[in-house]
Amino acid sequence: MKKIILFFVIAINLLQAQGIKIKGSDTVLALSQEEAEAYNKKSKANVSVTGGGTGVGLAALVDGTTDIAAASRRIKLEEKMKLQEAGKKFKEVVIARDALSVIVHPSNKVSQLTREQLEGIFTGKITNWKEVGGEDLKIVVYSRETSSGTYEFFKEIVLLRKNFSSSVLAMPATGAIVQSVSQTKGAIGYIGIAYLEKTIKPIKVSFNQGKTYVEPSVKTAKAGTYPILRPLYYYYLAKDESKVKPFIDFILSAQGQALAVQGGYISAK
Amino acid sequence: MLKKYIEKAQIIILAASSMITTITIFLIVIFLFTYGLEFFSNSAVEKGFDIAVHSSNPVSKLSPTQVQQIFDQEFISWNAVGGSNDSLEILHMEDLAIHYTEEQIGLEFEHMGTCISDYLSNHPNAITIIPKANIDPSFHGKIIQVSNLQLKDIFTTSKWFPTSKPVALFGILPMILGTLLVSFGAIILALPLGIATAIYMAEIMKPSWRKFIKPTIELLAGIPSVVFGFFGLVVIVPIIKDVFQLEVGETALAGSVILAIMALPTIITITEDALKNVPNAVREASLSLGASKWQTILHVVIPFAKNGINTATVLGIGRAIGETMAVLMVTGNSAIIPHSFLQPVRTIPATIAAELGEVSFGGTHFQALFALGCILFLFSMSITLYVNYISRPKHKI
Numbered sequence: 001m002k003k004i005i006l007f008f009v010i011a012i013n014l015l016q017a018q019g020i021k022i023k024g025s026d027t028v029l030a031l032s033q034e035e036a037e038a039y040n041k042k043s044k045a046n047v048s049v050t051g052g053g054t055g056v057g058l059a060a061l062v063d064g065t066t067d068i069a070a071a072s073r074r075i076k077l078e079e080k081m082k083l084q085e086a087g088k089k090f091k092e093v094v095i096a097r098d099a100l101s102v103i104v105h106p107s108n109k110v111s112q113l114t115r116e117q118l119e120g121i122f123t124g125k126i127t128n129w130k131e132v133g134g135e136d137l138k139i140v141v142y143s144r145e146t147s148s149g150t151y152e153f154f155k156e157i158v159l160l161r162k163n164f165s166s167s168v169l170a171m172p173a174t175g176a177i178v179q180s181v182s183q184t185k186g187a188i189g190y191i192g193i194a195y196l197e198k199t200i201k202p203i204k205v206s207f208n209q210g211k212t213y214v215e216p217s218v219k220t221a222k223a224g225t226y227p228i229l230r231p232l233y234y235y236y237l238a239k240d241e242s243k244v245k246p247f248i249d250f251i252l253s254a255q256g257q258a259l260a261v262q263g264g265y266i267s268a269k
Numbered sequence: 270m271l272k273k274y275i276e277k278a279q280i281i282i283l284a285a286s287s288m289i290t291t292i293t294i295f296l297i298v299i300f301l302f303t304y305g306l307e308f309f310s311n312s313a314v315e316k317g318f319d320i321a322v323h324s325s326n327p328v329s330k331l332s333p334t335q336v337q338q339i340f341d342q343e344f345i346s347w348n349a350v351g352g353s354n355d356s357l358e359i360l361h362m363e364d365l366a367i368h369y370t371e372e373q374i375g376l377e378f379e380h381m382g383t384c385i386s387d388y389l390s391n392h393p394n395a396i397t398i399i400p401k402a403n404i405d406p407s408f409h410g411k412i413i414q415v416s417n418l419q420l421k422d423i424f425t426t427s428k429w430f431p432t433s434k435p436v437a438l439f440g441i442l443p444m445i446l447g448t449l450l451v452s453f454g455a456i457i458l459a460l461p462l463g464i465a466t467a468i469y470m471a472e473i474m475k476p477s478w479r480k481f482i483k484p485t486i487e488l489l490a491g492i493p494s495v496v497f498g499f500f501g502l503v504v505i506v507p508i509i510k511d512v513f514q515l516e517v518g519e520t521a522l523a524g525s526v527i528l529a530i531m532a533l534p535t536i537i538t539i540t541e542d543a544l545k546n547v548p549n550a551v552r553e554a555s556l557s558l559g560a561s562k563w564q565t566i567l568h569v570v571i572p573f574a575k576n577g578i579n580t581a582t583v584l585g586i587g588r589a590i591g592e593t594m595a596v597l598m599v600t601g602n603s604a605i606i607p608h609s610f611l612q613p614v615r616t617i618p619a620t621i622a623a624e625l626g627e628v629s630f631g632g633t634h635f636q637a638l639f640a641l642g643c644i645l646f647l648f649s650m651s652i653t654l655y656v657n658y659i660s661r662p663k664h665k666i
Contacts, residue, residue, distance in 0.1 A: 059630040077362060078315065079629055081400070123341075140517040145602070145623040146432045161361060162341045163430050166443075169519055169601035169613050172623050176502060176598060183507050186516050 019046030020244055024057020024070030025149055027192070028232050031096060032070055034259050039250045047247055054149045055079075061235055062086055067244055069235040072098070072149030089238040094231040095251050097266040099193045100154060101216035101228070102203040103178075105185050110134040112204040112213040115227075118158050121188060124165025129186060141168040142177050142189035150174070153230045154190050190228075193218065194264025221266045229266065298646070305643035308636035313418050313436050316632065317401050320435060321385065321410040323393045328352040330414045334428065336436040339396060347394065360388060360397035361434075379403075386410060398435035418633075429604035429615075431624065431634040439637045443604045445644065447521070447614035450607050451596060452589040454525025455532055459585055462529070463536030464578060470537070471544035472566050483541075490534035498598035501527040506599055513611055519601030522610040527595045532585040539584060543577020544570060579659045587652045591645065593618040617645045 022032050029051040036047040049070075052060075057069035058079045075092065083090050102118060104110065110133055113121075120126035121139055129137045143164055144151040155161060171177045174191050181187040182199035193216050196202055204213035207227040220226040234251075236244050250256050257267045313333035314320060320336060322328065328350055331339075335350050340359060347353050362381075365374060369384045382403030389395055389410040396413075404412070418439065426440035466486070470479055502519075505526050510518030547570050555565040571578070601613025602623065621638050628635045 053628075055629045076629065077400075078317065078632070081317065081402075138516045146430075147624040147628055152432070161434070163337070163433050166428060167603050167605050167613075169517065169603050170615070170623065171602070172597050179502055180506075180519065184510070184517055 019048055020068065020247055021066045022047065022049045022057075022068040022070055022234075023052060023060045023066035024068075025054040025072040025232070026051045027072040027098065027149055028070040028095075031232070031260055031263055031265060034263055035095075035251050035256055036247075038255070038259060039247055042250070043246070045247070053147065055147070058235065061090070061237065062088070067236060067240050068247075071233040071235060072230070073152045074231075074233065075235060090235050091238055091241065093234050093236075093248055093252075094268045095234050095248070096232050096257070096260040096268050097221070097229055098232055099216055099218075099221040099226055099229045099266055100150065100190050101193045101196055102188065102190050102205060103181050103196070103200040104188050104203055105181060106199065106201045107185060108134060108201060110203070111201070112206065114206045114210045115158060116209070118205065119160065119162065122154075122159055122164055122168065123162050124167060137186040140184050140187045141165065142180055142184075142187055143168040143170055144174070144177070144190075145170050145172060150190070150192070154228070157228055157230075158190075192264070193221070218261070218264075218266060231268075232265070301639060301642050301646060304636050304639035306640070308439075308633065308640040309418065309420065309423075311418050311633045311636065312415065313438075314415050315398070315435050315437070318398050318435055319401055319404065320396065320413040320415055321389060321399045321408075322396050322413055323389050324409055324411045325393060326352060326411060328413065329411065330416070332416055333418070333422070333436045333438060334426070336413075336415055337428070337430060337433055337438055340433075340435065353394075355394045358392055358395040360385075360392070360395050362398055382408060427604070427606050429620075431637060437633060437637075439633075440604075441617075441637075441641060441644070443606045444615050444617045444620055444641065447600070447607055448590060448616040448618070448645075448648070450521050450610070450614060451524040451528060451600065451616055452586055454521060454610055455528035455589040456582070456586050458525055458529035459532045459536055459589075460582060463533050463581070463585070464540055466533075467537045467540035467544060467581075468566060468571070471541045472562075472570065486534050486537050489530070490538075494531065494592060494594040495598075497527050497531055498595035501595060501599035509611075515611055517601065517613065519599055519613050520611050521600060521607055521614040524596045524600040524614065524616070525610065527599055528589040528592055531592060531595065532588045535588050536581045536585040539581035540574070540578050543574040543581070546577065547573045576660050580656055583652055583656045583659070587649055587656075590648055590652070591618055593622045597622055617641050621645075 022036065029049065032049045036049050039045055040047055054071045054073055057066060057071060058075060060066040061069040062079075062082050102113065108129070110129060113132060117126065117132050121132070122141060122143070126132060127139055129135055129139055155164065169180070171180060174195050177189040177191055178195055178197060178200055181189045196216075202216050204215045205228065206213045214220050214226050216226055216228070221229050234248060251260075252268060261267055314336075320331070326347070328347065331350060338344055339350065339357060342359070344350065344357060346356050365381070365384055365388070368388060374381055374384055381400060382405055385397055385399050385403070386407065386409045389397065399410075415436065423439055423441055425442055426438070427443045428438040428440045429443065430438040470482060474482065501523055506518035506523050509515065509520060509523050509526075551569060551573060552565055555569040556562075560568070596616050597619035600616060600619065602615045602619055603613040604615045605612070607614045621641055624634070625638050628638065
């Protein structure tokens with residue numbers, strides 16, 4: 001059974017044109033496509049990009065069906081070990097960064113929260129807005145699905161790896177969170193800052209027990225004062241370095257990074 | 270002579286087609302169950318890892334839920350799990366880099382075991398996770414026995430933390446109940462509406478109108494489910510929120526409404542066909558006995574078409590149970606046991622669709638999603654078997 005699948009995978013791969021293949025995170029997908037398009041035009045190369053998710057991309061890297069795995073989270077230890085078992089050395093490069101903003105309904109009086117308060121809200125210990133200085137209104141927590149890199153990152157940085165409360169509403173996409181928060185009065189959620197709109201209100205956060213609150217913006221993220229900032233990664237095998245390096249160099253060049261900033265991401269450095 | 274061969278070839282082609290279809294279906298089912306059943310033989314701790322504590326710690330056994338509660342810092346002290354009164358200290362493997370340099374750990378983590386062992390001997394109240402490969406004879410700590418995933422826990426608990434570390438919890442009860450609740454609601458809404466429409470179309474409506482209405486309803490079946498989902502999120506969810514004065518509009522009811530709309534074409538088309546198949550002689554006989562049109566429909570036509578209406582109902586339920594995208598967008602997907610229609614719920618298809626994309630292949634979570642697929646398959650299969658049962662030809666009249 002597995003052999004038959006393997007055979008088809010190999011056959012499909014042989015049919016594809018030789019070029020750089022990128023597979024992985026849907027968060028990084030838009031950026032990869034922009035970069036690949038510009039690079040293909042510039043140096044007549046053939047870079048092809050597909051999504052599927054971070055886990056899918058890294059699994060493809062282990063199987064050797066992609067040259068670059070795009071990831072919106074760091075490689076997990078078990079994935080690292082799988083690569084090691086397969087005897088493959090890999091390299092990691094940060095191609096851009098993405099800031100996450102905590103958002104609420106525009107009518108909400110609360111405009112700043114500490115990390116501890118956010119932890120309380122997302123783990124279900126704080127359930128009413130009046131506990132954090134707002135009106136007497138139940139908090140409706142919107143989160144992403146457990147499979148999303150955004151979810152993992154928010155869990156690690158804001159909840160310090162604790163689990164989200166079971167009663168949070170898990171939405172399939174960032175767009176759905178924006179839509180739901182904009183139409184639910186007691187809502188709170190988190191999204192990439194590229195998705196900020198007028199229909200929702202971003203919250204200032206404090207990661208030092210309330211001494212200073214920082215608003216989410218490209219400026220504060222770049223200055224390093226905004227704390228909820230995640231790197232976006234490319235993973236590739238060390239033996240493929242000569243093949244993929246020119247493309248990665250292009251992304252990290254001034255032109256490539258400008259494209260990232262245009263797309264609402266934060267530059268890699 | 271040639272004609273005979275052509276005929277033979279045609280029969281072979283037909284036989285081959287049906288063989289291919291059957292084999293494909295069997296292969297899919299086997300594939301689903303190979304992965305799905307593997308799930309039940311897994312240990313609760315992440316593959317290749319163990320939970321370790323200091324060798325003097327009196328605790329030696331923990332349930333998966335206890336490990337999750339410890340790592341979620343729901344307990345402060347060891348006495349919550351039957352240990353001493355000392356406070357718990359958690360070492361996440363990623364944090365090892367804070368306590369030890371990269372050289373000490375080794376570039377390929379080859380000395381990780383030594384570092385963890387060293388950390389444990391200095392921190393008597395620590396609990397940590399350790400890769401099995403790094404446990405060597407010199408390891409000082411004590412390995413905690415964590416019980417395996419048990420059928421009972423999977424089917425009766427309500428914690429769905431598939432990516433939680435180091436122990437993932439797979440309580441699928443909320444999903445099973447959520448799926449049943451949403452489908453049940455959908456059928457309660459769709460059935461009266463669908464059957465009423467079908468009766469009106471088949472028995473009362475003018476043929477010229479029918480020519481227009483029927484294609485419109487069939488068009489409904491052609492709309493992609495993601496469009497229904499988006500319509501639900503933007504239109505139905507806010508309406509439900511306002512009408513019932515709720516804090517949140519993403520509820521089981523929203524899912525039921527969307528599914529009802531999606532199941533309507535199936536129910537209407539099949540019911541209408543069943544009603545149209547009732548011989549005119551039966552109607553005429555009833556009318557000639559002096560029954561009114563309504564009496565004829567209620568007491569003669571509907572009982573005659575009962576089998577078809579049953580089939581329509583069950584196929585409608587089947588459509589509702591398996592629907593993914595629309596439900597994913599409007600039900601809120603909270604993995605909690607639902608108590609009413611006005612609460613967020615999570616369904617099995619929505620869970621599979623949302624989580625399969627980023628799951629690490631072959632892992633416990635991956636298998637858990639296949640196991641969910643198996644359960645869904647069993648649901649749908651029993652529905653199909655039931656359809657076969659109720660629509661079997663009856664010889665008695």
